[in-house]
Amino acid sequence: MEVAEAAGVSASTVSRILNGTARVSADKRKAVEKAIVDLNFTPNVLAQSLKRGQSKTIGVITQAVDSPFFTETLKGIEDGISGSGFAALIVSGHWNPDEEAERVGLLMARKVDGIIIVSGNIPDDQIVRFSEHVPMVATGHGCESDRLRAIRVDNVWGGYRATKHLIELGHRQIAHIAGIPTLTDATDRLAGYKQALEEAGIPYNDALVVQGDFRESGGLLCANQLLDRGVPFTALFAANDQTAYGARLAFFRRGIRVPDDISLIGFDDLPGSPYTTPPLTTIRQPVYEIGRMAAAAMLALIGNKPFKIEPPQLELTIRETTRRLR
Amino acid sequence: MEVAEAAGVSASTVSRILNGTARVSADKRKAVEKAIVDLNFTPNVLAQSLKRGQSKTIGVITQAVDSPFFTETLKGIEDGISGSGFAALIVSGHWNPDEEAERVGLLMARKVDGIIIVSGNIPDDQIVRFSEHVPMVATGHGCESDRLRAIRVDNVWGGYRATKHLIELGHRQIAHIAGIPTLTDATDRLAGYKQALEEAGIPYNDALVVQGDFRESGGLLCANQLLDRGVPFTALFAANDQTAYGARLAFFRRGIRVPDDISLIGFDDLPGSPYTTPPLTTIRQPVYEIGRMAAAAMLALIGNKPFKIEPPQLELTIRETTRRLR
DNA sequence: CTGTTAGCGCTTTCAC
DNA sequence: GTGAAAGCGCTAACAG
Numbered sequence: 149m150e151v152a153e154a155a156g157v158s159a160s161t162v163s164r165i166l167n168g169t170a171r172v173s174a175d176k177r178k179a180v181e182k183a184i185v186d187l188n189f190t191p192n193v194l195a196q197s198l199k200r201g202q203s204k205t206i207g208v209i210t211q212a213v214d215s216p217f218f219t220e221t222l223k224g225i226e227d228g229i230s231g232s233g234f235a236a237l238i239v240s241g242h243w244n245p246d247e248e249a250e251r252v253g254l255l256m257a258r259k260v261d262g263i264i265i266v267s268g269n270i271p272d273d274q275i276v277r278f279s280e281h282v283p284m285v286a287t288g289h290g291c292e293s294d295r296l297r298a299i300r301v302d303n304v305w306g307g308y309r310a311t312k313h314l315i316e317l318g319h320r321q322i323a324h325i326a327g328i329p330t331l332t333d334a335t336d337r338l339a340g341y342k343q344a345l346e347e348a349g350i351p352y353n354d355a356l357v358v359q360g361d362f363r364e365s366g367g368l369l370c371a372n373q374l375l376d377r378g379v380p381f382t383a384l385f386a387a388n389d390q391t392a393y394g395a396r397l398a399f400f401r402r403g404i405r406v407p408d409d410i411s412l413i414g415f416d417d418l419p420g421s422p423y424t425t426p427p428l429t430t431i432r433q434p435v436y437e438i439g440r441m442a443a444a445a446m447l448a449l450i451g452n453k454p455f456k457i458e459p460p461q462l463e464l465t466i467r468e469t470t471r472r473l474r
Numbered sequence: 475m476e477v478a479e480a481a482g483v484s485a486s487t488v489s490r491i492l493n494g495t496a497r498v499s500a501d502k503r504k505a506v507e508k509a510i511v512d513l514n515f516t517p518n519v520l521a522q523s524l525k526r527g528q529s530k531t532i533g534v535i536t537q538a539v540d541s542p543f544f545t546e547t548l549k550g551i552e553d554g555i556s557g558s559g560f561a562a563l564i565v566s567g568h569w570n571p572d573e574e575a576e577r578v579g580l581l582m583a584r585k586v587d588g589i590i591i592v593s594g595n596i597p598d599d600q601i602v603r604f605s606e607h608v609p610m611v612a613t614g615h616g617c618e619s620d621r622l623r624a625i626r627v628d629n630v631w632g633g634y635r636a637t638k639h640l641i642e643l644g645h646r647q648i649a650h651i652a653g654i655p656t657l658t659d660a661t662d663r664l665a666g667y668k669q670a671l672e673e674a675g676i677p678y679n680d681a682l683v684v685q686g687d688f689r690e691s692g693g694l695l696c697a698n699q700l701l702d703r704g705v706p707f708t709a710l711f712a713a714n715d716q717t718a719y720g721a722r723l724a725f726f727r728r729g730i731r732v733p734d735d736i737s738l739i740g741f742d743d744l745p746g747s748p749y750t751t752p753p754l755t756t757i758r759q760p761v762y763e764i765g766r767m768a769a770a771a772m773l774a775l776i777g778n779k780p781f782k783i784e785p786p787q788l789e790l791t792i793r794e795t796t797r798r799l800r
Numbered sequence: 801c802t803g804t805t806a807g808c809g810c811t812t813t814c815a816c
Numbered sequence: 817g818t819g820a821a822a823g824c825g826c827t828a829a830c831a832g
Contacts, residue, residue, distance in 0.1 A: 521811090
């Protein structure tokens with residue numbers, strides 16, 4: 149390499165200094181260090197990777213980089229690997245299992261040292277199969293194996309807790325805007341809703357449940373639908389905060405006051421939720437912490453170190469969109 | 475390579491088939507294709523890159539992956555390069571010039587084929603210097619050179635247009651919560667605010683301007699500050715939507731109605747802004763389009779193709795937080 | 801302590 | 817059309 153020549157030593161010596169692999173005499177070290185600065189030299193990570201068989205890169209598959217929900221997790225991952233010498237290669241799967249699988253291929257071709265998959269629609273058994281080739285960490289999935297760690301919150305509990313909060317406030321007619329039915333996050337929350345209802349002896353009413361899409365526009369649409377059905381309700385549990393935002397606007401449009409006329413609870417606790425008017429009561433999901441945990445688990449997996457995943461806890465965050473009935 | 479052996483041909487032939495570099499007889503092609511499928515072979519991109527001297531990777535430096543403002547641009551970039559065979563390596567600089575410079579180094583060490591830098595605090599001349607080593611596209615910067623393209627919106631115009639909208643509605647006492655003063659985005663918007671005032675013959679009043687931080691919490695704080703000063707105002711121009719959200723909450727807390735008592739206008743048009751209550755009037759910034767354009771410009775730069783950057787236009791988006799005075 | 805040698809997986813002349 | 821050979825930039829034995 150160029151530096152070696154300039155410093156009058158062999159390439160090996162330069163490599164040794166760069167990596168601290170072995171002791172080098174002080175004078176040669178000086179010469180090499182000078183040459184490195186003079187030539188503004190940076191080792192070619194590609195060549196290093198090819199040689200070492202690992203690329204110091206962690207692949208991350210997210211679903212939509214534009215959703216605040218994912219970006220918080222991304223930030224956690226980023227913070228978690230920062231300083232470790234690894235970099236994150238981020239790609240999106242857009243909730244499409246085929247696309248996700250293709251992305252996994254893309255990442256493997258780049259010889260990433262591990263893949264973190266943030267939520268998504270890939271079947272669990274396929275993830276297990278992938279993990280035979282490369283260490284994986286999956287959030288929002290339940291499966292584990294030798295080289296696969298899963299991080300998942302208890303969405304059933306979350307749906308249950310949200311609904312129970314409403315019930316505790318005296319509500320009995322509680323509507324629900326569900327999420328995308330193919331995602332277990334959504335169906336789990338719905339299951340929790342039903343469970344809380346049943347526990348309180350409130351019969352489940354199909355007319356009070358409508359299917360959204362986890363986005364604001366869906367929330368707006370669904371709330372209107374709910375209202376148009378004419379079945380009265382005093383509280384609404386939205387499957388996520390974005391849905392709640394949309395529903396909130398629907399209510400606003402019709403002059404329905406929150407929480408005076410209808411109590412509203414969301415799910416996620418997005419960064420914007422403390423700043424809605426009024427601030428949104430919600431189930432806080434520790435997305436940032438999930439990201440950090442995913443990163444830590446991956447680093448441990450790569451380094452063959454033990455790591456215990458503490459399942460992150462959901463938390464009822466009471467703000468001002470829910471109130472006691474009467 | 476393994477595939478070559480399995481198919482009974484040389485590595486060169488496999489390479490030729492993989493890249494379509496030369497004609498290969500049909501039978502060998504068949505054999506190789508079969509072997510590829512059988513062995514589930516994917517070429518090692520690292521080795522390819524090392525050989526070819528380009529990595530099929532575009533580095534992206536963003537400032538904070540958790541801000542909706544940046545993630546929209548990121549999505550645009552991602553969509554823009556998808557299908558081109560390139561992948562995006564995303565890192566954040568956190569508004570810290572030193573950190574940004576270090577990240578550029580990290581990306582260069584990985585031999586990225588180009589770097590897109592999304593906003594940030596690196597001095598322009600340093601970007602020019604970087605661009606001597608690797609093609610660059612910078613958003614929010616003005617400098618251009620041989621291997622450097624810049625994409626920037628006219629923030630002065632935006633600040634001017636926002637303020638003028640308020641003036642057209644009859645407002646004369648217009649407050650402003652500014653952004654981070656080290657960012658030209660912020661100072662430009664402030665300049666536009668002053669310009670509109672001057673044009674309308676309204677004297678600039680220091681007591682009506684306070685410095686925020688482009689975030690909700692800052693907006694809340696600053697709006698309270700403004701209110702506490704006791705200098706009356708009927709309209710507020712917030713330097714970005716997040717600031718507007720915070721200010722909106724401050725007003726809500728004090729029973730000040732928007733837009734009945736105070737008109738409010740933001741800047742950016744974040745995905746959530748059409749869903750605030752009431753929906754936020756703002757200056758729409760085409761962040762997604764900026765991302766796409768950055769990607770297209772980069773691809774053109776890499777391919778040595780000509781590309782004309784159409785400076786993206788800001789647009790006054792009137793919704794329901796501003797109204798005519800009286 | 802340090803230089804020599806071989807090779808990571810691929811592409812690309814250069815012959816045949 | 818196709819194989820042999822060289823080499824991208826680096827690291828890791830292996831000798832000294």
